[in-house]
Amino acid sequence: MSPATAVALAWTVFLGAHLALNGRWWPWLAVSLLPPPLFAVVPLALLAAAAASESVPGAALAAGCLLAGWRENGLNTGALKRSSRQTAGIRVVSWNTQHWNQGREPDRFYAFLHSLPADVYLLQEYLNGFEGGEVWDIDDEERLRREFPGHHLSIDNNSVTLSRFPPAGPPVPVGACSLRVDLHTPDGILSTYNVHIPVQLTVMNPLSRAFFRDMRRRHGARLREYDALVADLLANPHPFLVSGDFNTSAAIGDIRRMPKTAHDAIGANRSLFPASWHARRKLRLWRIDWVFTSAGVRVRQYAFRDPGGLSDHLAQDVTITTTPIEEMNR
Template identity: 70%
Template sequence: MVLLCTLGWAGFLALHLALNGRWWPWLAVSLLPPVALAAVPVALLAAALAGGAWGAAGLAAGCLLVAWPQNGINLRALGRRRSGCPDPGSGPRLVSWNTQHWNQGGDPDRFYAFLRELDADVYVLQEYLNGFEGGEVWDIDDEERLRAAFPDHHRAIGNNAVTLSRLPLAGPPVPVGACSLRADLRTGDGVLSTYNVHIPVQLTVMNPLRPAFFRDMRRRSRARDAEYAALVADLRDNPHPVLVTGDFNTSAAIGDIRRMPGSLRDAIGVCRSVLPASWNARSRLRLWRIDWAFTGGGARVGAYRFRDARGLSDHLVQELTLISPKKGND
């Protein structure tokens, strides 16, 4: 029985590795909690060892190793807990947060009080919009209140995203695709490009037996492909140090995250959480990290953590501090 279960898991894993990020219907399957890619083979390995099923044990161990990059576990956090964080970052402090429809239906005073409490040099905020059932989106205009609440911050607004920065803008904001925004910030020694990213969600919750479910998922897959392509193209043409952060609607188990250029560094390496998760912030059981932060071109992160959003959103807040590059590009 253990061998049959292990063979079944190995077959599923082979399909996952082959189809994940390459065949759009697999998007629904890859929504599994990433930690399952470690938990299942570990359970099978334990059962196989207990029963003396050495062949099954070897196969389970192989499954664990092959899928390790996709399980979302951050073993580097164990080393950081022992050694501490000697360089928390000397550059600007940033927060990145999907606001979940910009306080739609909530108390705006509480929402803005929370934003001010974060006290960041740079705010990278997604979902500057109101959303409704059926995927309908309404643009909003809260710029007057933003100006009053953050008089010391420059504003870059577009593509339903807001970037607020104490650092001056080096130019007008640049839309990237249909859902992301680049804001170039003037630092003391050059320019830092911040990418405010929001990749469309994979599917709408509806009856999966209806043809409309698959039509919607395919449409969303094409939209995701277009957003990732636009983001990667802009990054490859950008000569400046970069910070790429936001809501990717992509977990470690979803192959789409492999599209990010290999030259970028995932900030999770300096996080002190072994199982980092950013969604669902309103649930006690958080199994998915779908909010990411990457750096490249000389920019590096010294400190990175997820912060509670006080029930204002279903996403936790990403908090990070940059280590300013020694030399920037004008």
Template identity: 50%
Template sequence: MTIGALVLWAAVLWSAYLLAHLLLNGRWWGWLLPSLAPPPLFVAVPVLLGALGLTAGGSAGLGAAALAAVALVAGVGQSGLLLPRPRRGPRPAPPGEALRLVSWNTQHWCQRTDPERFYPFLRQLNADVYLLQEHHHDRFDGTYALINEEARLRATFPEYGIVIARGLVTMSRLPVAEVVGTAAQRTLRVDLRLPGGGVLATFNVHIPVQLRLLSPLRAEFYRAVRSRAADREREYRGLASDVADCPHPALIAGDFNTTPAMGDARRITQLGADTVHMTGRLYPASWQPRPGMRWWRLDWVLTTPGARVHTYRFRDPGDLSDHCVQEVTVTLDGAPRPSC
């Protein structure tokens, strides 16, 4: 078999995987595992196959290159890459009106790090509003134990209102207008009263991870995947209902445990406007921050009409967490929220 024929077969196999991914992703629980593929592969693989096909030449090589080009176009939306768009001037917030908000998965709340570094780091972020996830400790068996750090938080942030529930913490310098119950069990909604009299609803979100760290040779591994797929389905449906029923401009942020290559990313983008392009990154990634490289994006910030994001960036957490800090500035633009 010639090199061109081998490359053609590889392009056919990749195209078959991509077709199955586009059809089954987010629609069948069993595809949760294949959807864990690193998002950059959806660009890297067809580019490599296309280059190999053109190098091999001949009808098989050129056919592989053509098939790879189609796969590249079909799969680039799964890659997490942000396509270039016309640059716009900055949207400066009105002086004194911008709300500085951070969202951060704390990786089990300094379970493996020094609290004497963790709390000063939180304080150093100097946000008006904190949306913090994983206010719990890992039991390393697929479950976690809730903790109570309220006393230390109140001592460290005496000027903040603090709401703790469901392993989530929301802290705000602004008055808390209301804490609203949600259908989503891994979400904490806290409505904040802004100086101008408006209300901003904040949704602090932590979607369950897809799998447990068990051997894939055990049936329990697949039962856990199916169970967690159902958990994620309920969470996303509940969150969609909660956001739709919210009468105020809303900011939805947190760790969604969802990459751009997963079908659940469609559910996320239906919640509100994703302004990640404001990071200025070709490949915005928030998970596993390491020098010179981050793996992919699991953390999202979205807004509904009436809330306007002016800046958005990922901040390095040092070695305190495996998630970057999401930092945004937001204002209310006065636009009425459409009725649902």
């Protein structure tokens, strides 16, 4: 067996374990934090090595790994398609504010939001605190109403939804970390889901028992949030838009829990490798913030906006159009 074939075989075994265990076995959560591009870079490098050494088995294994792990690599082939020029529609801005405006200038915080004049804002982390420690509820409602007098305000589950469209009912907490708000739009009711899935790990000694206990606890919390979200989506008769911080890259199997009725909107983004995190670094890493839409909701434009150091997450800026219910039922 040639060295190229041996390495390709080893990667094949690893990829098989990853696809089988990812999102199903909690210890694999640490492995799934690998950078998504590796699932394209490694097979391509193996393919090149196999070609150089004229190893047919190695090339076959590398090509198979590239195809089998394609969904894990975070590449957006939709960026290669011709983009839509239509900009009219409902503009939605979704953003993990990273503990609201804690430790920063409130005026800069609100100026950034106003620089993205949206019909609907889905804002996460309406709280103060610090990683791995205590968090505190906050009350910025008075300023929110003053800054956005033409919007309806819904607050729950540490999430803020601001909308120019009136709500069709009271806000609905989904799980412990997300918020559903049904809106009366010109084409009928649109359900918006303001999502924040808990992070996977706490930074601590990875060889300690506490690390593994914490990872298992967080895995359970993440599953509960995904289960609550999926159950609500499947029972919802209205068209929907789901957006927020999923703390889930393309390489983390938890994202596969989203129902088939929820379509990833990334094809409307113009970046071949879209990244929403880390916003404070020159080199963006990968996407952990997502937008999903149902039938009857079409994403016309989708971009990530730099918050200028206000958060470690870029803001998601989406323009959608909706289809009237009567047309959907024809």
